[in-house]
Amino acid sequence: MHLATFNCNSIRTRVDRVVALLERHDVDVLALQETKCTDEQFPALPFELAGYEVAHVGHNQWNGVAVVSRVGIEDVQVGFPGQPGWGDPVAAEARALGATCGGVRVWSLYVPNGRSLADPHLLYKLDWLAALREAGARWLTEDPDAQIALMGDWNIAPTDEDVWSVDYYRGRTHTSPEERAAFAAVVDAGFEDVTRSHTPGPGTFTYWDYTQLAFPKRRGMRIDFCLGSPALAARVGDAFIDREERKGKGASDHAPVVVALTDT
DNA sequence: ATGGTAGACAATCTA
Numbered sequence: 492m493h494l495a496t497f498n499c500n501s502i503r504t505r506v507d508r509v510v511a512l513l514e515r516h517d518v519d520v521l522a523l524q525e526t527k528c529t530d531e532q533f534p535a536l537p538f539e540l541a542g543y544e545v546a547h548v549g550h551n552q553w554n555g556v557a558v559v560s561r562v563g564i565e566d567v568q569v570g571f572p573g574q575p576g577w578g579d580p581v582a583a584e585a586r587a588l589g590a591t592c593g594g595v596r597v598w599s600l601y602v603p604n605g606r607s608l609a610d611p612h613l614l615y616k617l618d619w620l621a622a623l624r625e626a627g628a629r630w631l632t633e634d635p636d637a638q639i640a641l642m643g644d645w646n647i648a649p650t651d652e653d654v655w656s657v658d659y660y661r662g663r664t665h666t667s668p669e670e671r672a673a674f675a676a677v678v679d680a681g682f683e684d685v686t687r688s689h690t691p692g693p694g695t696f697t698y699w700d701y702t703q704l705a706f707p708k709r710r711g712m713r714i715d716f717c718l719g720s721p722a723l724a725a726r727v728g729d730a731f732i733d734r735e736e737r738k739g740k741g742a743s744d745h746a747p748v749v750v751a752l753t754d755t
Numbered sequence: 756a757t758g759g760t761a762g763a764c765a766a767t768c769t770a
Contacts, residue, residue, distance in 0.1 A: 500761075500762070500770085501761085501762055501763075503762095503763095504761090504762070504763095525762095525770085527762065527763065528763090551763090552762080552763040552764070552768090552769090553763085553768085553769065553770095604769080604770060606769085606770085646770095700759090700760080700770090701759085701760035701761050701770090702758095702759040702760045702761090703759055703760085704759090705760095743761095744760085744761075744770080
């Protein structure tokens with residue numbers, strides 16, 4: 492079975508490319524982030540014609556996450572327990588969607604960006620990750636054998652290897668000790684980055700800014716991950732980053748990450 | 756020259 496995660500940066504703009512990558516990589520379950528549309532606006536038909544079901548949550552032009560599956564979608568859950576909100580009035584954003592697909596509890600996650608180290612949005616990001624850690628720890632307490640895949644855009648580069656320049660990101664978000672600690676806490680709760688050993692760095696990235704020719708200059712970050720529970724991690728046979736998808740006109744600023752699971 | 760690119764939506768906001 493193949494799992495994948497992709498920050499598509501607008502599903503309406505890129506639906507044909509996304510369906511094509513499902514077929515190109517024989518993907519069974521795809522976690523999408525930044526769909527940038529409401530549930531009504533989500534273009535489900537192209538996925539259904541390709542044999543997939545879709546679960547989506549989107550409130551407006553920002554955020555939006557989905558799970559796309561051809562191995563069933565059960566127990567769809569919008570948001571995780573304790574997920575902090577944002578805005579005025581404070582409300583949960585469309586940043587987390589869970590669904591059970593082919594026996595795997597898949598979460599499509601779009602971690603808040605943080606914006607800058609002095610911005611309240613960074614505290615929101617840290618709270619959000621702490622709450623996710625608590626929820627994840629509880630899921631594992633309830634069922635230590637659960638196959639859980641926390642997939643998405645984590646907006647954190649966990650190590651210095653995961654950015655093109657340590658100096659460039661000093662004083663910016665994504666590499667601060669606080670953000671890295673928040674990511675490490677999720678790992679400590681029992682979720683392993685299942686992609687890294689199959690996609691070694693340095694210079695291995697999943698995101699490149701649209702500006703300043705960042706992609707051809709190989710100036711990127713590794714911020715998209717699949718964190719697996721022990722039972723899920725034990726099934727991972729391979730993983731890769733589809734860097735080709737970032738090339739050319741009309742690409743997202745992220746590349747998809749694909750994880751191959753062995754059969755149970 | 757407060758730049759550069761992309762998307763949603765229609766004056767800015769987000770990344």
